[in-house]
Each structure stands twice: as C-alpha cells, then as structure tokens.
Amino acid sequence: MVDAMSTRIFIPRDVAALAVGADEVARAVAAQAAALGTAVTIVRTGSRGLFWLEPMVEVETPLGRIAYGPVQAGDVAALFTAGWLTGATHPLRVGRPEDHPFLARQTRLTFARCGIVDPLSVEDYKAAGGYRGLAKAIEVGGAATVEAVTKSGLRGRGGAGFPTGIKWKTVRDAISDQKYVVCNADEGDSGTFADRMILEGDPFCLIEGMTIAGLAVGATRGYIYSRSEYPHANATMRAALDIARAAGLLGRDILGSGLEFHLELRVGAGAYVCGEETALLESLEGKRGVVRAKPPLPALKGLFGRPTVVNNLLSLATIPVIMDLGAQYYADFGMGRSRGTMPIQLAGNVLHGGLFETAFGLTLGEIVMEVGGGTNSRRPVRAVQAGGPLGAYLPPSQFDTPYDYEAFAARDALIGHGGLVVFDDTVDMAHMARFAMEFCAEESCGKCTPCRIGSTRGAEVVDRILAGRDVAANIALLEDLCNTMKFGSLCALGGFTPYPVLSAVRHFPEDFHTRNSPGRPLPAAAE
Amino acid sequence: MPILHALQETFGHVPEDAVPLLADALNLSRADVHGIVSFYHDFREAPAGRHVVKLCRAEACQSMGGHALAEGLLRRLGLDWGGTTGDGQVTIEPVYCLGLCACAPAALIDGRPLGRLNRERLDAAVNEARNDWSTP
Numbered sequence: 001m002v003d004a005m006s007t008r009i010f011i012p013r014d015v016a017a018l019a020v021g022a023d024e025v026a027r028a029v030a031a032q033a034a035a036l037g038t039a040v041t042i043v044r045t046g047s048r049g050l051f052w053l054e055p056m057v058e059v060e061t062p063l064g065r066i067a068y069g070p071v072q073a074g075d076v077a078a079l080f081t082a083g084w085l086t087g088a089t090h091p092l093r094v095g096r097p098e099d100h101p102f103l104a105r106q107t108r109l110t111f112a113r114c115g116i117v118d119p120l121s122v123e124d125y126k127a128a129g130g131y132r133g134l135a136k137a138i139e140v141g142g143a144a145t146v147e148a149v150t151k152s153g154l155r156g157r158g159g160a161g162f163p164t165g166i167k168w169k170t171v172r173d174a175i176s177d178q179k180y181v182v183c184n185a186d187e188g189d190s191g192t193f194a195d196r197m198i199l200e201g202d203p204f205c206l207i208e209g210m211t212i213a214g215l216a217v218g219a220t221r222g223y224i225y226s227r228s229e230y231p232h233a234n235a236t237m238r239a240a241l242d243i244a245r246a247a248g249l250l251g252r253d254i255l256g257s258g259l260e261f262h263l264e265l266r267v268g269a270g271a272y273v274c275g276e277e278t279a280l281l282e283s284l285e286g287k288r289g290v291v292r293a294k295p296p297l298p299a300l301k302g303l304f305g306r307p308t309v310v311n312n313l314l315s316l317a318t319i320p321v322i323m324d325l326g327a328q329y330y331a332d333f334g335m336g337r338s339r340g341t342m343p344i345q346l347a348g349n350v351l352h353g354g355l356f357e358t359a360f361g362l363t364l365g366e367i368v369m370e371v372g373g374g375t376n377s378r379r380p381v382r383a384v385q386a387g388g389p390l391g392a393y394l395p396p397s398q399f400d401t402p403y404d405y406e407a408f409a410a411r412d413a414l415i416g417h418g419g420l421v422v423f424d425d426t427v428d429m430a431h432m433a434r435f436a437m438e439f440c441a442e443e444s445c446g447k448c449t450p451c452r453i454g455s456t457r458g459a460e461v462v463d464r465i466l467a468g469r470d471v472a473a474n475i476a477l478l479e480d481l482c483n484t485m486k487f488g489s490l491c492a493l494g495g496f497t498p499y500p501v502l503s504a505v506r507h508f509p510e511d512f513h514t515r516n517s518p519g520r521p522l523p524a525a526a527e
Numbered sequence: 528m529p530i531l532h533a534l535q536e537t538f539g540h541v542p543e544d545a546v547p548l549l550a551d552a553l554n555l556s557r558a559d560v561h562g563i564v565s566f567y568h569d570f571r572e573a574p575a576g577r578h579v580v581k582l583c584r585a586e587a588c589q590s591m592g593g594h595a596l597a598e599g600l601l602r603r604l605g606l607d608w609g610g611t612t613g614d615g616q617v618t619i620e621p622v623y624c625l626g627l628c629a630c631a632p633a634a635l636i637d638g639r640p641l642g643r644l645n646r647e648r649l650d651a652a653v654n655e656a657r658n659d660w661s662t663p
Binding site for chain 2 (some may be wrong): 015016018019020051052054189190191192193195196207228229230231232233251266267268269270271273283286288289290292345346347348349350353354374385419421422423424432433435439451478
C-alpha cells in the first residue's frame, strides 16, 4: 500500500535509462530517503523518451510531477538537500515534463502513457484510458472495428506503409478454422527503439491492440515476435502477459464478453531478416528465417498456412487510441495520404535524441535541427539516414522534405520504422556504403541470388573504390549491381540495400570520386 | 526456438550432442536441426568465455565513434569479432542494434546495458569482467 504521507518518485526502468545508471540512482534515492527518515515510494516507469536527460527522475509535488535530469547516483544527496520533494530549484531541475519544449511540441497518441504509468499496473493502465478501446470494439463488433481502422488511415508502421484496415479486411473475409494475429516486434533497424519503449513502458497497450485485432478479424491466437537483443523488454512483456491472463484480460472470456484471445511472446535469435514478415512467420514456425515468395499473402496463407494479420508493434499499439477516440480524431492529424501521428526516433550523433511523436508533415530539417538540436558533437550535420540500415542517406540540401510517406518516396528515401540517425561531417560515406553491403551480406537469408551474392560482390566493389582503383568504372558497376538487387531480390533486405548505397554515391560523390587524390589523406585501409 | 534458447541459457551454447536428441523429439532430421542452429547468429556451437560483451556495430553507434571504439578494444585485447581472451574470461561479440541508439555507443555485458560509452568506460567495464571469476 502507498502511504498517504509518502512522496512518489518516478524513476525509469527503460533499458536506455538503465544503461546510463538508473538502477544506481534508484538505490541511492532509497538509501538517502531511509537515512533522512523521509517516506518515499519509488515507482519504476518506462521512459518519456528524452534520452539526453536520462536518467530523468520525476517527483510528485503539489506543483505536479517535476522532473530532474540527467541524475547520477552522486547527485541524489544534493537533490534531497535542495528540497526536490517539493519541486525546489536545482541545476538539474527540468520542470514539468509536459512543459518541456521537446514534449510540448509532440502529439502523443500511441505513446500517451509511456514514461508516465507503472508499466506492470493494470490499474494505472485503465486509469489512463486503457481498455476503453477494447470495450468500444466489443460494443460495435468486428466489421465496424475493421471499418474504423480503415477510416483512420493508419498505415503499417513497420516500413511498408500498407493500409492496416485493408489488411485486416482480407483476413476477416478469409474462411478458416483458425486465424492468427502476429505482432512484428523484431525491431532490428539501427536508430529505432519505439517498439522497445512500448514493450518496456506500456505493454498493456500492445496487448489491448492485439486483442482488438483478434476480435476484428476473428483470430483467437496471437504471437509477439520480439528480439533476443531486448532481454529487458522481453522480461517486462512476459510479466505483463502473466498479469493480463490472471486479470482475465487474455484467455477464454475476456471482460466477460465471451471473446477469446490467447497471446504468447516468442523471441528471435539475432537474425535481422526475421523482421521481414514471411521470414518472421518461418521463424515462428521453428524454422530457418528464410523469406517466402509472395503470393500467397500472409493475410491468406500466413502462420501454419492460416490467414494471419502481421502488423508492426506500433500499428497494433495505435489501435486502442483509434477505437477510443474515434477514427476521425486520428485521421485529422497528418498530411496527404499519411494520416495520424508517427513516433519518430532521433538517434546517433544528435544533441536531443529520443522519441518524438508528431503528426506527419514537419520537414526533415525541422525535426533534425529544431527538435534534435543538430549534432551532439556540435559539428555540422553532413547526413541523416532515414528508415534504418535499408534507408537512404539524406544531405542537408534535402532538409526541406516533409516527413510523409509519399514525399520521402519521391526522393528515393524511406520513412521505414521512423528512425533518423544523424551523422556529423567526420563521416566517410564510402565507408557507410560499404557497411550497408556488408550488413546485407551478413544478414541475407540466402534464398535469392541478387541479395546473397550481390551484397558480397557489392562490398568488394566498394573496396576497390576505397582503394582508388578504376573509380569511375567501379562506380558504374556498383550502380548497375544496385539496380539488379533492387529489382531482382525477393524481399526488402536485398531490394532496399541499394538505397543507402546509391544515396551515398549520389549525394556525397566527393567521398567516392576523390579517393587518393592529392591533398586527401589515404583511407585507413591503405595506410 | 524456445528449446534452443533454453539449451543455450543452460549450457552457454547448443551442444552438438543435443542435435540428434532434438531431431528425434521433434520428428525432424538432424540436418533440419543443424540448419536451424547454424542459421541464427545467437546460437553458439561452442562455449563462449565466462563473460560476453556484445558491442553494437550498427549505424547509430558508428555515428558516435562506435567503430573506432570497437576496433580499439579488439586491438588492445588482440582479438577478432567473436574471439575470447586467452584466460577464457571475456568473449567480444558484435550485435546490430540494442535499441540504445539515443545513448550511443552502446554495449550489453552479460545482459547489463551500457550507454554513452567512451574508451575509459568501456575499458573499465571489460577489465571488471576480466577480473570477475564468478559465473554470471
């Protein structure tokens, strides 16, 4: 029980906060409070997503929740002395988190609760609006739920941007003895962490979203496919699933409505390609994560050959708010055919890295320079990689591109899963192009030749360019090879690896053409 | 997959002897099981060192100097990726993204996350692991 006289102190348990000392801070707070004889209750939350301020500690005061950060264990005694329990001033005081410009500028729909609630408290979840979406879906029924999701304009947040409602309708209309809902939480893209933040910070939101999907398409079983690189997220999700089962929120008769839905967590084993939906299904079936040829679509022949909804975690975690507040409410955000909000993840060499959920339509430059504050190293921004390891590198001259699926596609770039990785002017873009090929070679499932062989040959061609041999001819060869991979690969791994490679060649030709020219230092490999 | 994860958790690797047992129990061929074990980067066919340091090599960590940091550590230890120190204490493995991209460069040491790494912090953590003879 919470003592009425006890002050609640919120300390994140998000792994990014743990990585910079949140557990040590929690121990120091408990020890210092005990030494002072002050009653405090420590609540471990997810992260608000202001990672440069982590560990960011919030104290419940008469003024509301007041944040301090980045707090180290050594700061704790001074914070007590300064009077942080009443929200007193201190050099680390951030103030009310919602007044902070980084949060004030956001529209948090999918991430409305993340970092605020105790992720393993169903009471907290319900008090913050949880399970209103499912109640609505039960009230209106499956067909109307599919219609609402279609009307909301929600598109797959994993990268492909396919309309979620249309996928659901295909599965709903399929006739089968068993259907499945699969959550793709195999968030392998560098520069992305939004799925992880939900798993760690608001797991019931995903459980509710998947339950609604099950109701909408007539599936009674679901799987969450997560990554072995996320041990903390998996532990939290497992605990949340146990709590949901015990509370009757999963199982045979959910909320007394007669609705049946069973949900399990499965963990991958370090294969990036399993983020591709058909490789993921193979892996879930216990096989090598080898890509399947499409058609048949997973919506008709998916897991164990049955009709299956495969949605990204962010898409599923957005369903409850759409059902709760209405399709129109969600669709009113955004621009063009990109409706609603996108949880953008700012990462890499950026001053204010973190999670920034906003309606589509800000320009790339506004996001990187105004929201992100430019580079962490305080050097000029040279490139931004958008959409993970298969996404294009964009130079500052393209910072006027609006954040929108179609606007990015028009510039041969991807929104992907919403990651933006910032690089300063010390980056060697030829090296990054080589890395893209090397990564594809390492992670290729081996089924199709353009990806399996093309990526290895591609890395060799970049090596020749790096060594200054027949540079112009090798660049032409690289472009030709990229075209073969783009149009001849079975899935996005081989098909999209050309994006980072070709964008590097196109936007940063000086890194390729002037190798070994007078005045330029030799690359490390040639020294 | 859950069986392979459990084996690796218990033994630190997936022993070759387990392959025929699994094949028999799951009604698969030994080739099928071997194919699955060898497909996934996580499953080791031989034991690792006492402590496993997973260093992120992905782009976000590279943008913060992760490449030089990793190369430097490997050079000082005289190891290649996947190598184990002579005393059997530490194995250095590559990992592609821990989701700590806004606190780069990042690593996971025996499941303990570390962010905003520099040479000093990384060396201290690796040395601590080298001198820690307990089993994690």
